[in-house]
Amino acid sequence: MYNAYFGFRENPFNLSPDPAFLYRSSQHEEALANLMYGVQSRKGFIVLTGEVGTGKTTLLECLRDYLDAQGTEFAFVFNSRITPAQFFEMIAYDLDLRCDRKSKTDVLFALNQLLIQQANEGRTTVLIVDEVHNLEWDVLEEVRLLGNLENPKIGKLIQVILSGQPEFDEKLDSPNLRQLKQRIVLRCQLKPFILEDSRDYINSRLAKAGMPNQTVFGDELIAEIHKRTQGIPRLINAVCDNLLLNCFALTLRRATVGMLDEICQDMRLEWSDGEKKPALPTLLEVKRA
Ligand SMILES: Nc1ncnc2c1ncn2[C@@H]1O[C@H](COP(=O)(O)OP(=O)(O)OP(=O)(O)O)[C@@H](O)[C@H]1O
Numbered sequence: 001m002y003n004a005y006f007g008f009r010e011n012p013f014n015l016s017p018d019p020a021f022l023y024r025s026s027q028h029e030e031a032l033a034n035l036m037y038g039v040q041s042r043k044g045f046i047v048l049t050g051e052v053g054t055g056k057t058t059l060l061e062c063l064r065d066y067l068d069a070q071g072t073e074f075a076f077v078f079n080s081r082i083t084p085a086q087f088f089e090m091i092a093y094d095l096d097l098r099c100d101r102k103s104k105t106d107v108l109f110a111l112n113q114l115l116i117q118q119a120n121e122g123r124t125t126v127l128i129v130d131e132v133h134n135l136e137w138d139v140l141e142e143v144r145l146l147g148n149l150e151n152p153k154i155g156k157l158i159q160v161i162l163s164g165q166p167e168f169d170e171k172l173d174s175p176n177l178r179q180l181k182q183r184i185v186l187r188c189q190l191k192p193f194i195l196e197d198s199r200d201y202i203n204s205r206l207a208k209a210g211m212p213n214q215t216v217f218g219d220e221l222i223a224e225i226h227k228r229t230q231g232i233p234r235l236i237n238a239v240c241d242n243l244l245l246n247c248f249a250l251t252l253r254r255a256t257v258g259m260l261d262e263i264c265q266d267m268r269l270e271w272s273d274g275e276k277k278p279a280l281p282t283l284l285e286v287k288r289a
């Protein structure tokens, strides 16, 4: 709506996990490097956790681009409210397995053949599962069993990336998941941004959208945005998008703390000046909106 007014090529604060807008904070950079290294070196199970809205799916989308560029076969399970049967169907669909996709035995047989063929060609195969904290135990057990597919000479035939909210780490501590927990060889974690990252993140998104030297958000305002969003990228996007909209509606070129006050009230954002406390109800509301 305000793109023409500010001269943006596209919306700078889109809420979709778009790799083209990736801001490489040191932790995002490190997590992405770990995911790529884990896949390349056939590490087996890799876990990526982070609070709601910190960029997990964005990183998985970056990994997807990387795997595409490498010509590596992968399946991406993004809907975690599934039964074991649906899980196998999704894998078969993504990997284009020629078999009866409704038969677990057929899928496993075809998958095994694909994994061996890929391994013989010096390639690996990847399974990415997002929102893994929602997966039912029986599906998690199937995921674990897939990790057993290995060749004594080559190592793990399938690399499994499990991404989800921090409660997944707690879930892994439960006795019936200890076998899965033991297989995890690499863990990455995303935390909310520190102030410098929030500032660079906002500037980087504006620059990528076509405003290299932005003057819409002053330093003081950015510090307030950081405090009130607690450095959570999704909330920063929602707040900045609203600020730009306000500027456009009032034909102003600079956003103000007054505008931010109103937006935070509308979004029912909660923050504390001292120790951080997660504003979970607000995050969920923003996600649903
Ligand atoms: N490093 C980053 N660079 C660019 N944009 C980011 C980054 N991290 C997060 N975002 C943006 O923040 C928003 C939320 O990111 P994303 O959906 O990846 O979070 P998530 O951790 O998967 O959240 P959820 O727990 O709700 O699934 C998206 O708009 C995304 O583009």
Ligand SMILES: [Mg+2]
Binding pocket: 056, 057, 058, 130, 131
């Ligand atoms: Mg996500």
